[in-house]
Amino acid sequence: MRETVEFRIDEGLAQKFLEPGLGTPLSETLRRVVLPINDKRVQWIGEIQREHRKRGEFFFIYSTRHRYYSKEELETAELLNLVIRAYFEPPGEDFGTEYDESAACTRCGAAAPQVSNLILNTRRIPKGKDIAQTIAGEIVVSPRLVKACREHGLRGADFRPVMHLSRKGPEPSEWSQLVITSKPLKLSARTVSGVNLFDLDKENRYRCPKGHMAGLNQISELYVHRESWDGSDWGRTDKYFGVRGADLRPEPRLLISQKLRQVLVGMKAKGFELEVAHLVKRAALRSA
Numbered sequence: 629m630r631e632t633v634e635f636r637i638d639e640g641l642a643q644k645f646l647e648p649g650l651g652t653p654l655s656e657t658l659r660r661v662v663l664p665i666n667d668k669r670v671q672w673i674g675e676i677q678r679e680h681r682k683r684g685e686f687f688f689i690y691s692t693r694h695r696y697y698s699k700e701e702l703e704t705a706e707l708l709n710l711v712i713r714a715y716f717e718p719p720g721e722d723f724g725t726e727y728d729e730s731a732a733c734t735r736c737g738a739a740a741p742q743v744s745n746l747i748l749n750t751r752r753i754p755k756g757k758d759i760a761q762t763i764a765g766e767i768v769v770s771p772r773l774v775k776a777c778r779e780h781g782l783r784g785a786d787f788r789p790v791m792h793l794s795r796k797g798p799e800p801s802e803w804s805q806l807v808i809t810s811k812p813l814k815l816s817a818r819t820v821s822g823v824n825l826f827d828l829d830k831e832n833r834y835r836c837p838k839g840h841m842a843g844l845n846q847i848s849e850l851y852v853h854r855e856s857w858d859g860s861d862w863g864r865t866d867k868y869f870g871v872r873g874a875d876l877r878p879e880p881r882l883l884i885s886q887k888l889r890q891v892l893v894g895m896k897a898k899g900f901e902l903e904v905a906h907l908v909k910r911a912a913l914r915s916a
């Protein structure tokens with residue numbers, strides 16, 4: 629596995645602090661810098677960020693990791709983390725999708741159950757994708773993906789109707805909502821989470837005392853407990869990532885079996901990337 633870090637940095641600050649020619653401009657005001665994880669300049673950018681944070685400022689405004697696997701690594705993984713890359717808005721709530729907020733955690737806002745069909749402007753779903761999600765974590769899948777899952781007898785998910793809100797009111801659409809129904813997989817403490825690579829949130833600002841939230845962002849690959857996997861092809865973590873905000877809802881991570889990976893690869897499904905997820909054994913009980 630090869631790993632890179634991507635930073636988005638204000639152009640003025642990039643010119644002031646970074647070597648000339650590092651990265652590519654995304655606009656007149658924003659630069660994108662991608663570096664191998666073990667490049668010395670990653671730590672250098674971390675130092676500059678720390679200095680800025682002390683003054684309540686930001687050097688980079690966004691960072692993300694990209695992981696690249698060999699064919700063999702992907703083909704031998706028992707379980708994979710499906711990372712959706714196709715996003716759209718507005719979220720379902722803007723069109724009348726209902727949630728039971730009274731059932732959500734009062735501390736972190738996680739786990740409010742959706743209590744109506746998902747209603748969207750389905751024209752906003754990115755074209756040519758088989759899986760995509762709103763900024764509130766509502767996941768839609770294409771008819772051909774649903775068909776493939778049914779043909780192969782894949783287990784662990786329901787495909788529920790997605791309504792399109794037209795001027796006449798909600799009407800059926802060709803899309804389905806992906807709802808994971810298998811037993812949640814227990815996230816292992818080996819999974820690193822935090823604000824970013826340089827801030828692992830030691831103060832637990834983005835974690836919930838009741839244990840729902842793993843953190844704001846997933847920093848490492850996913851580690852889950854082997855004995856918590858019921859063998860389903862579709863799965864999700866028990867803990868959530870993200871934050872409850874105006875349109876934002878905390879989201880679990882999606883896991884898929886090798887069998888499902890092969891179906892997705894076979895049909896050339898689009899809208900996601902795959903990372904290897906690790907199954908760990910429960911730590912041995914401590915002796916007295």
Ligand SMILES: [Zn+2]
Pocket residue numbers: 733734735736737738836837838839840841
């Ligand atoms: Zn909570």
